[in-house]
Amino acid sequence: MKLCLSHSTPILLTLLPRQVFTVCLLYEINKGKSSPWHPYFLHLPRSYSILAAFGELETQALQVDYAIWAAQKAVTKAKYEWEQAFTLMKELKLKPPLLTFRAWIWATGTISSRTLHIPWDEAGCLCPVGDLFNYAAPTEDPDSFENVENWQNEHAKDDLDIHHSQRLTDGGYEEDVAAYCFYAKKNYNVGEQVLLSYGTYTNLELLEYYGFLLEDNPNEKVFIPLDLDMYSLSCWPKESLYIHQNGRPSFALMCALRLWATPLQQRKSIGHLAYSGCPISKGNEIYVMKWIGKKCDALLKEIPTSVEEDKSLVHLMDKMEEYENLGEWVKKASAVFGGEFGDNNILKAAYGVEGDDELTSLVRTKMLIDRWKLAVQWRLMYKTVVARCISYCTDIVNSLSTQ
Structure with a gap:
């Protein structure tokens, strides 16, 4: 893709590589059938459910503060980058529909979810x-609960190790053959879908960059609110203080909480035990596990909907196609889940754009509900991990209390 520009060199210098790539993509789309990429463009999705495409309703449906913040940040960032590139797109005389923020989000979604890494351009x-x-x-090891009887060996595995990127991806650009090469890590049968790893992502990251989630993601990380002094006791970054997909607190989180639960006057003398991942004492371990369990329980009670309610809502969403029209489904859903369909509801947001014909409104509603479903699925997975953590901590406490 090449841009033919007359006066835009100063503008180009202010844009990030991905912004330039986004403009290039829209420029090629603008060419229509004359673009050599036109056959490829015909097979691209018409919309993406990345976080930058989320509206206020879908964002609030995430329910968890750090996820809501991530969505708001993604939208704000996309709008800022669109505004920065707008002058360049006008100079390129793109058609009016391609100048809109909606078109920018589509192009951003295409690049975010479909580009491959190359060494000479960070945009891919x-x-x-x-x-x-x-x-x-x-995944590097089977995802399973650890034996609660082996509490002294808990968290011995350092989950902060950074593995070589080649072990986490199944493809890459190889300069010696000047080609992008893909490798299968298993033998596939005829008709079996070939899956490739793009790298390690949490579900929130998958939603942000690709617009989908994994129900059973071994790389999932769930974060719970911690006091500032707990963060200060950790020598690891905040993003290392999390709960694993199986409900087990991370190595770094346990280290920080064990030290936090130690009396101030003893921290210097026995702090090395906490930093090495070893339990400080049975009493300390029980206290930490009880604290995590209570924190998780309080967190679940603060969130507007329960795990069971979210499961019912997802189940109802899965049955959407069984209804003759979308309006009937929304009526059924609003009767069951009034909280999700209040005064400022999904239906009003989808149909509230003046000038839309019936087909456009239907498409808009379907896209909005698809994004909303992803938000509900994400929060359900979050709550499920938090609930697993409560069970895990309870098992540890019960096991230690009987020793």
Whole structure:
């Protein structure tokens, strides 16, 4: 893709590589059938459910503060980058529909979810055929609960190790052959779907960059609110203080909480035990596990909907296609889940745009509900992990109390 510019060199210098790539993509779309990429464009999705495409309703449906903040940040960032590039797009004489923020979000979603890494441009590249493979999360070890009887060995595995990127991805640009090469890590049978790993992502990151979630993601991380003094006791970054997908607190989180639960005058003398991942004492371990369990329980009670309510809502969403029209489904859903369909509801947001015909309204409603479903699925997975953590901590406490 090449841009033919007359006066835009200063503007280009202010744009990030991905912004330039986004403009290039819209510029090629603007060419229509005359673009050599036109056959490829015909196969691209018409919309993406990345976080930058979320409206206020879908964002609030996430329910968890850090997820809401991530969505708001993604939208704000996308709008800022669109505004920065707007002058350049006007100079390129793009058609009015391609100048809109909606078009920018589509192009951003295409680049975010479909580009492949190349060493000479951080924006990446579009690679037809190469971007057809669906995602398989990489994992280094089986995901399972640890034996509560072996509490002294808990968290001995340092989950902060950074593995070599080649172990986490199944493809890459190889300069010696000047081509992008993909490798299967297993033998596939005829007719079986080939899955490739793009790297390690949490579900919130998958939603932000790709617009989908994994129900069983071994790389999932759930964060719970901590006091500032707890963060200050950790020598690891905040993003390392999390709960694993199986409900087990991370190595760094346990280290920080064990030290926090130690009397101030003793921290210097026995702090090395906490930093090495070893339990300080049985009493300390019970206190920490009880604290985590209570924190998680309080967190679940603060969130507007329960795990069971979210499961019912997702189940109802899965049955959407069984209804003759979307209006009937929304009526059924609003009767069951009034909290999700209040005065400022999904239906009003979808149909509230003046000038839309019936088909446009239907498409708009379907896209909005698809994003809303992803938000509900994400919060359900979050609550499920938090509930697992409560069970895990309870098992540890019960086991230690009987010793």
